Amino acid sequence: MTSHGIALVTGASQGIGKAIALRLAADGFDIAVNDVPAGKAKLDELSQEIVEKGRKTCILLGDVSVERDVEDMINAVVEHMGRLDVMVANAGICITKPILESMFQQAGEF
Secondary structure (H helix, E strand, C coil), rough: CCCEEEEECCCCCHHHHHHHHHHHHHHCCCEEECCCCHHHHHHHHHHHHHHHHCEEEEEECCCCCHCCCCCCHHHHHHHHHHCEEEECCCCCCCCCCCCHHHHHHCCCCC
């Protein structure tokens, strides 16, 4: 099956990242999936779903807040899949707390 390209999706073990990875696979992209090591089991399951769609995949563990991890991820995609055409920077965390607490903490006043 011909590929439309190679995509890397960060934060792909669950939620929006997983949905993006599956959609890109359904649209004909081969997918490299990333998350932190704690998400490895979920990435394994996602990779199986991608393979079942007839697409190639690879798992890349790393923390997108660490520049060296990001460099290593990009290099690994090119090494294992031949190139990188699309990168979806989806990874992130949501810390829920009152806005004033967040503002004062950033200003160093909390």
